[in-house]
Amino acid sequence: MQQCCNKIIYLHDINSIKLRNCFTVILIFSFHFFYSQIIKGKVIDNNSGSGIAFAEIFCLETQNGTVSDVDGNWELENPINFQITLLIKANEFDNKLIKVENQEKDLIIKLDHSHIHLDEVIVSTSDSKLQRYSAFPVESRKIADLNNIEQTNLVDAMSNIPGIYNFSTGNGIGKPVIRGLSGMRVLTSQNGLRLENQQWGADHGFAVLNLGIDRVEIIKGPSSLIYGADALGGVIYLADEPYANLNKQEIKASTKFETNSMATFNKISYKKSKDNLRFAVYGGYFSRNNYTIGDSNLFNPSGKEFVVNSKNSGGSFKTAIGYNKNNWITNFRYQLLYFQNGLPGHTHDANPDVSSFLSNSRNRSYTIPAQKIFYHLAQWENKFYFKDDEVIAQLGFTSNELKEYGEKVSVAGIDMTLQNSSYSIRWKHNFNKYFDIVSGSQGMFQSNTNGQYAEEILVPNSNFNDLGAYTLLKGTFNLWNIQAGARYDQRSITSKEDVDGFDKSFFGVNYSAGISRSSKTLTTRLNASTGFRPPHISELLADGVHHATMQYLVGDRNFISERANQIDFYLGTHFDHLEIVINPFINQINNYIYKSPTGQTDTTSGLDIFEMKQTDAVFYGGDIAIHYHPHIAHWLHLESNLSLLSTEESLPFIPQNRLNNVIKIEFKGENKLKINSLSAQYVHFFEQENVAPYETTSSPYQLINLGCTGSVSAKHKIDYSLGVNNLLNIIYIDHLSRLKTYEIPNPGRNIYVKLSLTL
Amino acid sequence: MKKVAIFLAAVAVISLNACNNCAECHAAADIAGAEYELEELGEYCDDQLESIEASGYDIADTLYLTADGDSLPSPVYPGNVEVHCGEDH
Numbered sequence: 001m002q003q004c005c006n007k008i009i010y011l012h013d014i015n016s017i018k019l020r021n022c023f024t025v026i027l028i029f030s031f032h033f034f035y036s037q038i039i040k041g042k043v044i045d046n047n048s049g050s051g052i053a054f055a056e057i058f059c060l061e062t063q064n065g066t067v068s069d070v071d072g073n074w075e076l077e078n079p080i081n082f083q084i085t086l087l088i089k090a091n092e093f094d095n096k097l098i099k100v101e102n103q104e105k106d107l108i109i110k111l112d113h114s115h116i117h118l119d120e121v122i123v124s125t126s127d128s129k130l131q132r133y134s135a136f137p138v139e140s141r142k143i144a145d146l147n148n149i150e151q152t153n154l155v156d157a158m159s160n161i162p163g164i165y166n167f168s169t170g171n172g173i174g175k176p177v178i179r180g181l182s183g184m185r186v187l188t189s190q191n192g193l194r195l196e197n198q199q200w201g202a203d204h205g206f207a208v209l210n211l212g213i214d215r216v217e218i219i220k221g222p223s224s225l226i227y228g229a230d231a232l233g234g235v236i237y238l239a240d241e242p243y244a245n246l247n248k249q250e251i252k253a254s255t256k257f258e259t260n261s262m263a264t265f266n267k268i269s270y271k272k273s274k275d276n277l278r279f280a281v282y283g284g285y286f287s288r289n290n291y292t293i294g295d296s297n298l299f300n301p302s303g304k305e306f307v308v309n310s311k312n313s314g315g316s317f318k319t320a321i322g323y324n325k326n327n328w329i330t331n332f333r334y335q336l337l338y339f340q341n342g343l344p345g346h347t348h349d350a351n352p353d354v355s356s357f358l359s360n361s362r363n364r365s366y367t368i369p370a371q372k373i374f375y376h377l378a379q380w381e382n383k384f385y386f387k388d389d390e391v392i393a394q395l396g397f398t399s400n401e402l403k404e405y406g407e408k409v410s411v412a413g414i415d416m417t418l419q420n421s422s423y424s425i426r427w428k429h430n431f432n433k434y435f436d437i438v439s440g441s442q443g444m445f446q447s448n449t450n451g452q453y454a455e456e457i458l459v460p461n462s463n464f465n466d467l468g469a470y471t472l473l474k475g476t477f478n479l480w481n482i483q484a485g486a487r488y489d490q491r492s493i494t495s496k497e498d499v500d501g502f503d504k505s506f507f508g509v510n511y512s513a514g515i516s517r518s519s520k521t522l523t524t525r526l527n528a529s530t531g532f533r534p535p536h537i538s539e540l541l542a543d544g545v546h547h548a549t550m551q552y553l554v555g556d557r558n559f560i561s562e563r564a565n566q567i568d569f570y571l572g573t574h575f576d577h578l579e580i581v582i583n584p585f586i587n588q589i590n591n592y593i594y595k596s597p598t599g600q601t602d603t604t605s606g607l608d609i610f611e612m613k614q615t616d617a618v619f620y621g622g623d624i625a626i627h628y629h630p631h632i633a634h635w636l637h638l639e640s641n642l643s644l645l646s647t648e649e650s651l652p653f654i655p656q657n658r659l660n661n662v663i664k665i666e667f668k669g670e671n672k673l674k675i676n677s678l679s680a681q682y683v684h685f686f687e688q689e690n691v692a693p694y695e696t697t698s699s700p701y702q703l704i705n706l707g708c709t710g711s712v713s714a715k716h717k718i719d720y721s722l723g724v725n726n727l728l729n730i731i732y733i734d735h736l737s738r739l740k741t742y743e744i745p746n747p748g749r750n751i752y753v754k755l756s757l758t759l
Numbered sequence: 760m761k762k763v764a765i766f767l768a769a770v771a772v773i774s775l776n777a778c779n780n781c782a783e784c785h786a787a788a789d790i791a792g793a794e795y796e797l798e799e800l801g802e803y804c805d806d807q808l809e810s811i812e813a814s815g816y817d818i819a820d821t822l823y824l825t826a827d828g829d830s831l832p833s834p835v836y837p838g839n840v841e842v843h844c845g846e847d848h
Contacts, residue, residue, distance in 0.1 A: 290847075309847040342847070348787075348794030359847075366782075367847035409782045409845035410809035 039100060040075035041107030043068050043088060052111060055090035060128050061329055061383065063322065064243040064273050077246060077275075082327055082385045085128050097130055114576075122217055132523045135474075135483035135514030137220040137568040137583065143213055148664070149679050149707030149723050150752050152258060152288075154210045158236075162583070162623035162641040163220055165655040169738045171261060171291050171747055172312030172341045173205035177736060178220055179587065180619050180645050180654050181233025184536050185562075189227060190238045191333060193379040193396040196420045196446060200459075200538040202549050202738055207375050207400065209316045209337055211267055211284040214241040221566040221587055222531025223512050225470045225487040226426065228442050230533045232564040232589060240333070243278035243322060244271035251759040260725075260750035261288040261311070278322035287313040290342075290362040294731035294748030306362040307344045307744055309369070314339040329383040337375040342367060343404075345550065345742045354743040368409055374401040388430040396422040403451070414458060414546075415451030420444055438472040438485075448537070458544045458553065461496040462537050472512075484513040491534045495541060502541055506561050508532030516570075525570035535559040539593050539612045545605045549738070552602040552609045553595070559614055563590045577629045584622030592617035594651060597694045621645035621657075637664040652692035656685040656700075656735045672713045679723075681705040688735040698735035704728055721754040780805050782845035785826065786816040788835045796826045797835060800842065808844060815839045 043055040051072025058065035059076065061084050068074040076086075086109075088096045093111035100107065122131050122140045131140050139161055146157040155166045155174030165177040175182050183202070188195040190208065197207040217237040219227075227235050244250045249272040256265040267284040290306040297303065318335040346369050347356040376399045384391040398420045406413035426440035446464040450457050472485030487510050495502040514527035542555035566587040573580045591614045600609045625641035639662045647654055664679045681704065688698040707723030729749035733740050781804035786797040797818065803811050822835040 348789075351793075366845065368845045405845075407843070408812045410780075410812050 038075050038077055039107060040073070041109060043072045043074065043090065043109045043111060045093075046110040046112050052090045052093065055088055055093075055109075055111070057109075058087045058089070058242065060085040060087055061385070062243075062278070062324055063240075063331075064246055064278055066245050082387060087128075095130060097128060132518045132572070132574075133476075133481050133516065135481050135516045135525065135527060136223045136512075137525070137527055137570065137585070138217060138224075139220070140215055140217045142215045143210060146216070147721075148662075148677065148709065149681055149705045149725070150256070150721055150754060151725070152261075152263070152747075152750065152752075153206075154208055154213075155206050157210070158216055158218070160660065161216075161218060162625055162643045162660075163621075163645075164218060165643075165658075165736055166734075167202070167653060167736045167738070168734070168746070169203050169205070170307060170310035170312070170342075170344050172288060172310065172339075173203055173738075175199070175202075175205055176236055177653075177655060178218065178234035178236075179585065179621065180647065180651075181587075182653075184230060185233040185533060186236060187227050187231035187234075188236045188238070190335075190377065191240050191331075191379060192381065192392075192394050192424065193333075193377060193398070194227070194420070194422055194444065195377070196398055196418055197373075197375060197400045198402050198416060198418055198459075200536050201546065203341075203343060203371070204402065205339075205341070207337060207339070207373065208238060209284060209286075209314065211316050212241050212269060212280065212282040212318050212320075213238050215239050221529060221568055221585060222510070222564045223514065223527050223529040223566065223568065225472060225485050225510065225512050225529075226438070226440060228466065228468045228487075229489040229491060229508060229531070232531045232533050232562060232587075240320060241269075241271075241280070243280055243320070244273045246273050247275070248273060252756065254754060254756035256721075256752060256754035258288075258750050258752045260747050261291040263288040265754075276324050278320075280320045282318040283316070284318075285313075285315040287364065289364050290344075290359070291747045292749075293358070293745040294726065294729045296731060305358045305360060307739075308357055308359050309342040309346065309367050310344040311362075311364055311367075312339065312341040313364075314341075327385045329385075331379075331381045333377070333379045333381075335375075335377040337373070337377070339371065339373040339375075340366065341371045341373075343369040343371065345739050345744060352742070357739075357742055357744050368405045368407075370405050372403045372405070372412075375399070390428040392424075392426045392428075394422075394424040396420075396424070398422075406456075408455075411453055411455060412451060413455045415454035416459065417449045417451070418446065419449075420446045434475055434477060436474040438474065439470065441467075441469045443467045456545050458542055458546055459538045460502075460541055462502070462541075463494045463496065464537070465492045465494075466490070479517050479519050481516045481518070482514070484511070486511045489532065493534070493537055493540070495537070502537075502557060504540075506532075506534035508534075508561060508563070521574055523570065523572040523574065525568075527566075527568045529566050529568075531564040531566070533562040533564075535561065535593060542612070545602070545607060550607055551595075552605060552607045554598075554609060554611045556612050556614075559593060559612070560591050562592055564588065577631050579625075579627040581625040582622065583624075584620075586618065586620040589617045589619065591615075592651075594692075596692075615649060617651060618648040619645065620647075635666045635668075637662070637666070639664070646690060650690065650692050652695050653736055654688065654690055656688040656698055658686070659684040670713075673710065674713065675708060675710040677707075677709050679705075679707045679709075681707075685732075685734065696740070698733065698740070701730060701732035701734075703730070703732075717758040719756040719758075721752075721756075723752055725750040725752070780808065782808060784808070784811060784842050784844040786818065786840050787843045788831075788840050790832050790835075794843070795831055795835075797822055797840060799826050803844065811842050812844055814842075816842050 043052045053070045055068040057074050066074050066076050083099050083101045086098050088109050094114040146160050151157040152171050153174050155176050158164050159166045163179050167175040167177050167182050183199050198204045219235040222232050251270050253268045265286040269282040271280040290310045292304050316337045320333045322331045349356045378397045381394045400418045402416050403412035404414040422444035424442045428438045430436050444466045448462050468489040470487035475482040489508045492505040510530040512529035516525035540555050540557045542553040545552050568585040571582045595610045596613045598609045598611050621644040623643050628638040641660050643658045661682045666677050667675045683703045685701050687700045704727040705725045709721045712718040726749045731745045733745050781802050784800040784803050788795050818837050
């Protein structure tokens with residue numbers, strides 16, 4: 001039996017008692033039979049009926065798959081006893097998700113032609129579906145697509161997504177901003193493991209390296225209930241690269257060089273899948289020197305100016321091992337990250353101006369002020385699949401050791417270790433072909449400990465306990481998808497100080513409800529949701545110098561939780577050669593916490609005193625996107641998106657509105673030196689006049705970026721990528737640059753070359 | 760395959776910066792909110808680096824000029840002054 005519902009096909013073959021009994025007997029005498037069942041089939045063109053060569057057939061549960069042969073035939077060992085989800089992808093065809101149970105005959109998968117590649121699969125919203133069928137505002141993008149024109153870091157690459165921005169400190173420290181919200185209001189999850197890295201600090205960047213990461217899914221606003229409190233701005237879900245295809249191994253190495261900061265990036269990975277066991281290991285290292293600012297003289301190689309102490313370096317080791325037996329799949333992942341970030345914007349001049357932060361020479365030697373970060377991530381995930389049920393349980397541990405060296409090389413000014421132990425359990429039950437229910441619980445125990453010799457105690461030693469539970473009901477009726485649910489969270493914060501301690505609990509009940517209708521040419525979606533964020537201990541108890549941001553911070557222990565209410569509407573038309581998307585939203589946040597200058601100076605440090613304050617805030621705006629693909633020129637893609645954001649109040653660090661245009665030309669050919677695509681990007685950032693009282697306005701600016709990707713035919717696969725960012729070498733300061741205070745410009749022209757080798 | 764592995768290992772080794780715990784230090788004085796470099800002290804490593812940052816540096820004679828020969832806004836009299844290391848100027 002085949003049913004088609006939102007492009008998910010269910011295949012049920014056990015329709016006779018006789019067959020059922022037969023399976024029972026086989027189960028008793030040959031247990032092996034069940035988990036070594038071969039699923040095989042053919043991927044064909046829905047129009048012509050011909051086989052599609054080299055289509056990818058990927059099992060979402062085990063994170064590996066296979067590739068069809070030249071005639072479209074494929075076979076895959078069914079890794080688990082019950083229903084599995086296959087994602088089928090092929091060039092110039094729409095992605096397709098199918099759910100497969102036991103199977104008697106060949107599975108024929110029909111793919112539709114698509115000139116515009118609409119959908120990536122989404123796994124961050126508790127079930128796997130294509131983006132257009134989600135009842136949430138969520139976007140899924142492959143990192144490789146975001147880096148079609150290479151960006152220097154992961155947050156810059158994510159900033160190609162409408163509504164996403166980079167709150168930067170030079171090119172080494174970036175913090176993702178979703179619809180104007182960042183830091184503690186954006187929750188980052190890597191394969192389901194919540195990442196905690198002192199993200200309250202403006203200079204505490206996104207502690208993720210682009211190593212073995214396949215794609216990013218961004219849930220905009222507080223609409224997801226499965227990730228817990230804090231995510232008022234949204235959730236960034238990073239999904240690892242899949243394992244090697246079944247019974248295959250793969251070695252990949254890549255190296256990239258950037259001229260602007262004389263940066264090198266080197267990565268290597270090894271993956272192997274053998275029967276029920278899968279393994280992957282990755283290593284990466286990068287090093288940047290001080291970056292070069294733009295120059296009003298278009299070509300002026302002798303007059304380069306570098307931003308003092310903007311150098312940074314880091315590395316990572318990462319491994320994953322997966323195993324399955326019967327209806328059980330387990331994955332263990334571990335990653336060690338190390339970052340060493342110079343902190344620009346530091347001077348001892350009595351009357352500093354921008355020249356105090358610039359130099360005509362540079363070197364890579366370690367200098368202060370600087371951060372050193374050691375970050376351990378460990379995660380153990382277990383999935384159990386039953387006929388109508390699915391249980392996913394995760395245990396996680398992260399340890400983030402952050403040291404900031406301000407005045408002394410040998411003694412850290414700030415020395416904090418944030419350890420986070422977490423659990424998550426999620427149960428999904430399929431009532432019938434229309435309804436699913438998802439329930440779950442999450443908890444974490446977090447402790448912040450200051451080093452024995454730390455000179456500055458900005459955030460006291462403290463413990464945090466989180467506990468949350470949620471239930472979601474999901475329905476699918478032909479073209480309609482609905483989802484509604486509620487969540488309860490509690491957080492207790494206890495400082496470990498003997499004198500003047502702090503012990504307080506915060507509670508929140510939130511809901512999310514969404515409905516979408518997606519036909520072949522039109523998708524509409526409406527989602528309403530609430531969220532809450534208890535104040536962070538840095539906002540409650542801060543009372544000291546944060547040398548890296550050159551501020552003296554004062555918290556307020558009487559703060560109450562922030563509460564958000566968001567309404568998000570989506571209208572998308574999808575024609576063969578044209579896609580238009582309109583996505584307005586409004587996010588009202590009560591008790592919004594922000595930093596405000598007092599106009600006073602700390603007498604000891606000489607730094608300006610900033611107080612934390614609460615107010616009610618309304619963020620509103622939206623994205624408009626157009627993707628045109630002329631029928632007469634299928635090799636040409638024209639994409640534009642406009643990101644708009646405004647606030648009713650004058651709040652700091654509200655991103656500039658942005659118009660992002662990309663022209664991409666794709667090539668086909670069998671030359672030895674092959675060009676896959678040429679891209680040109682023109683980004684216009686509008687003037688920002690909506691500023692906080694102590695901020696200055698930001699001028700409009702434009703960037704032109706160019707990129708070329710291709711491959712070289714050789715014994716092994718070699719891909720290359722080269723291009724230039726900020727082609728015209730303009731001098732500009734983004735409104736979300738933390739260095740704007742010192743009038744330090746963002747990076748100037750950057751030429752990059754990248755080579756990747758796959759064995 | 761072997762050549763590729765050797766090449767990749769070489770790339771990895773070349774990319775890695777040598778790690779050490781040494782820094783150039785100078786004696787410094789804070790006068791009217793600005794830092795003035797009084798004397799270059801050279802490179803210190805490990806325990807010696809930690810020691811000189813902790814103990815500071817003793818000025819024996821009154822100083823009227825910076826290490827670069829510029830005039831100080833006010834003289835620095837004999838005594839203990841701060842030592843700053845590892846700064847990028």
